[in-house]
Amino acid sequence: MEKSCIILSGGLDSTTLLYDIVEQFGNENVFAISFNYNQNHSKEIYFAEKTCKKLNVNHQIIDLSSISYQIFNSALLKGAKEVPEGHYQDEVMKKTVVPNRNMVLLSIAASFCISNGINNLYYGAHSGDHTIYPDCRPEFIKAMKEVLLLCDWQSIELKVPYMNWNKADIVRRGKELGVDYSLTWTCYKGQELACGKCGSCIERLEAFNKNNLIDPIKYE
Amino acid sequence: MEKSCIILSGGLDSTTLLYDIVEQFGNENVFAISFNYNQNHSKEIYFAEKTCKKLNVNHQIIDLSSISYQIFNSALLKGAKEVPEGHYQDEVMKKTVVPNRNMVLLSIAASFCISNGINNLYYGAHSGDHTIYPDCRPEFIKAMKEVLLLCDWQSIELKVPYMNWNKADIVRRGKELGVDYSLTWTCYKGQELACGKCGSCIERLEAFNKNNLIDPIKYE
Numbered sequence: 001m002e003k004s005c006i007i008l009s010g011g012l013d014s015t016t017l018l019y020d021i022v023e024q025f026g027n028e029n030v031f032a033i034s035f036n037y038n039q040n041h042s043k044e045i046y047f048a049e050k051t052c053k054k055l056n057v058n059h060q061i062i063d064l065s066s067i068s069y070q071i072f073n074s075a076l077l078k079g080a081k082e083v084p085e086g087h088y089q090d091e092v093m094k095k096t097v098v099p100n101r102n103m104v105l106l107s108i109a110a111s112f113c114i115s116n117g118i119n120n121l122y123y124g125a126h127s128g129d130h131t132i133y134p135d136c137r138p139e140f141i142k143a144m145k146e147v148l149l150l151c152d153w154q155s156i157e158l159k160v161p162y163m164n165w166n167k168a169d170i171v172r173r174g175k176e177l178g179v180d181y182s183l184t185w186t187c188y189k190g191q192e193l194a195c196g197k198c199g200s201c202i203e204r205l206e207a208f209n210k211n212n213l214i215d216p217i218k219y220e
Numbered sequence: 221m222e223k224s225c226i227i228l229s230g231g232l233d234s235t236t237l238l239y240d241i242v243e244q245f246g247n248e249n250v251f252a253i254s255f256n257y258n259q260n261h262s263k264e265i266y267f268a269e270k271t272c273k274k275l276n277v278n279h280q281i282i283d284l285s286s287i288s289y290q291i292f293n294s295a296l297l298k299g300a301k302e303v304p305e306g307h308y309q310d311e312v313m314k315k316t317v318v319p320n321r322n323m324v325l326l327s328i329a330a331s332f333c334i335s336n337g338i339n340n341l342y343y344g345a346h347s348g349d350h351t352i353y354p355d356c357r358p359e360f361i362k363a364m365k366e367v368l369l370l371c372d373w374q375s376i377e378l379k380v381p382y383m384n385w386n387k388a389d390i391v392r393r394g395k396e397l398g399v400d401y402s403l404t405w406t407c408y409k410g411q412e413l414a415c416g417k418c419g420s421c422i423e424r425l426e427a428f429n430k431n432n433l434i435d436p437i438k439y440e
Contacts, residue, residue, distance in 0.1 A: 062290060067282050071328055073335035099334035100371045103327040107320060108291055114319035115293035140370040147363040151320045152354045 001029050005113050006122040007105055008032040008059075010048030012204060013162060014124035015184045016174040020161070021122055022055050023177060031058045031118060033109050037101070038068040038078045044185040051183045062108060074098040076188060102135040106144060106158070107151075114152045121148065126162040126170060128203060138163060167207035175211060182216040193220045221249050225333050226342040227325055228252040228279075230268030232424060233382060234344035235404045236394040240381070241342055242275050243397060251278045251338060253329050257321070258288040258298045264405040271403045282328060294318040296408060322355040326364060326378070327371075334372045341368065346382040346390060348423060358383060387427035395431060402436040413440045 004021055008014045022030055034048040045061060052059035068077060076098050106123065113121055125136045134140060141160050148156040162170055174181065186204045187194035194201050196219040208215040224241055228234045242250055254268040265281060272279035288297060296318050326343065333341055345356045354360060361380050368376040382390055394401065406424045407414035414421050416439040428435040 060290060062287050064287070066286060067284070067328070070280065070282060071331040071335060097372075098331075100327060100331040103367065103371050104324075104331055107323040107327045108287070111291040111318075111320040111324055115291060134370065134372045137370065140367065143363065143367040143370050147323065147360065147367050150354065150357065150360040150363050151323050152317075 001025070002120060003029045003031065003116070003118040004120040004122060005031045005033060005109055005116075005118045007109050007124070008034050008048045008052070009124070010034060010044030010046070010051070010184060011124075011186050012167065012174070012181065012184050012207070013126055013170055015048075015051055015181075016170050016177065016179050017122055017124040017162060018051065018055065018057065019177040019179045020173065022057065027055055027057050031060065031112075031116070033060050033062060033112060035062050035064055035105055035108075037064045037072065037098070039076055039098075039190075040078055041076075041185060041188055041190040042078075043190050047183050047185045051180070054180065054183065060112070062112075064104075071104075072098050072101065078190075097133060100135065102133075102140075103144065106148070110148055110151060110156050113156050114154055117154075118156075119154070120157050120159055123158060123160050124162055125160055126165050126167065128166045167203050168210040171207045171211050171213065175213065180216075184217070191220075193218050195220055221245070222340060223249045223251065223336070223338040224340040224342060225251045225253060225329055225336075225338045227329050227344070228254050228268045228272070229344070230254060230264030230266070230271070230404060231344075231406050232387065232394070232401065232404050232427070233346055233390055235268075235271055235401075236390050236397065236399050237342055237344040237382060238271065238275065238277065239397040239399050240393065242277065247275055247277050251280065251332075251336070253280045253282060253332060255282050255284055255325055255328075257284045257292065257318070259296055259318075259410075260298055261296075261405060261408055261410040262298070263410050267403050267405045271400070274400065274403065280332070282332075284324075291324075292318050292321065298410075317353060320355065322353075322360075323364065326368070330368055330371060330376050333376050334374055337374075338376075339374070340377050340379055343378060343380050344382055345380055346385050346387065348386045387423050388430040391427045391431050391433065395433065400436075404437070411440075413438050415440055 006018050008018055032052050034045045145158045148158045186200050188198045188200045189195045226238055252272050254265050365378045368378045406420050408418045408420045409415045
């Protein structure tokens with residue numbers, strides 16, 4: 001049986017994708033990896049852990065917090081200026097880009113895959129992210145697929161099944177899969193309750209709305 | 221003035237490359253990055269620091285030691301089985317491959333570049349490394365160049381000027397540049413003196429020999 005690894009943020013997209021691959025391949029051959037990079041919303045990792053326990057999936061948390069301030073300059077990190085509010089398309093949301101984060105996470109996950117004989121690396125990027133995040137663009141993903149085929153004698157296949165979906169499509173799929181969305185975290189602010197006002201919250205609420213579903217998490 | 225960043229291991233290749241770019245661009249706009257990933261030969265970082273002080277170049281050490289055992293399975297790490305001896309071409313030297321190391325280091329360096337408005341990323345890979353290290357192959361480097369142009373709205377140019385050189389070519393260039401090779405470390409074993417027997421030492425000694433030079437470091 002082929003083994004698979006997924007980068008699991010604990011948000012809505014990657015959590016749905018984890019349910020998706022567990023349905024396809026079973027939980028024994030799936031490995032989830034989450035990263036702590038001092039994100040404001042590090043409580044997403046707590047939810048990633050909860051979901052892995054629920055699905056009985058092997059989970060690794062990789063702690064980059066000691067180097068994050070050295071390499072990442074972003075409003076998404078703890079102690080940075082306030083997370084901007086408003087729609088994702090707004091210019092101001094660009095401050096929440098963490099420079100080259102996804103390539104860092106994917107390359108570390110690829111090392112983990114090679115070290116553990118895993119061939120498939122799943123990544124929950126989707127089209128809704130493209131407009132402001134350079135490392136969610138299809139051309140970036142295509143280039144990453146190529147480099148991951150070449151980075152070792154053992155090729156890593158990067159799989160991005162939701163690449164052409166939007167967040168509403170993902171919630172629709174999650175409904176079919178019975179995803180427990182109460183165990184996901186999306187808000188960019190790491191407060192007790194989700195703010196409902198940042199780009200991330202707005203997009204999430206719209207996705208539930210379009211599917212005539214009520215988001216099970218509480219908002220401020 | 222354009223800013224440049226270099227991944228500086230403290231070995232012979234990247235140290236020569238640092239002298240090369242300092243000669244071209246001056247030392248004010250050059251940033252060197254070294255990584256601690258629990259390599260057996262972590263004393264190379266000490267030499268990287270010495271060289272940066274000598275050339276008055278900004279130096280960052282990024283510490284990945286807390287995650288290295290989680291992601292890298294390799295004979296090159298501290299506590300692993302013995303570093304194999306013999307020529308690089310030998311099958312047994314494959315154990316010294318650190319899975320996908322170079323992509324991890326390059327992607328972290330790219331984040332540092334974007335966060336600091338640096339456009340050029342220098343990488344000291346050369347053709348002598350190809351036979352056993354998948355991430356030194358020209359096709360890997362070509363794919364990395366493409367992905368680094370796309371990873372952010374600000375493109376990163378990956379520059380690998382020694383790609384088609386061998387180690388003797390690099391030492392020849394170093395002689396022209398007046399590189400102080402007493403401040404470099406090559407041996408894969410991190411002992412007091414270089415062993416002279418591992419693939420890395422053998423290749424280094426041959427490179428000096430071909431240039432009718434005497435290696436200034438001491439051997440066991």
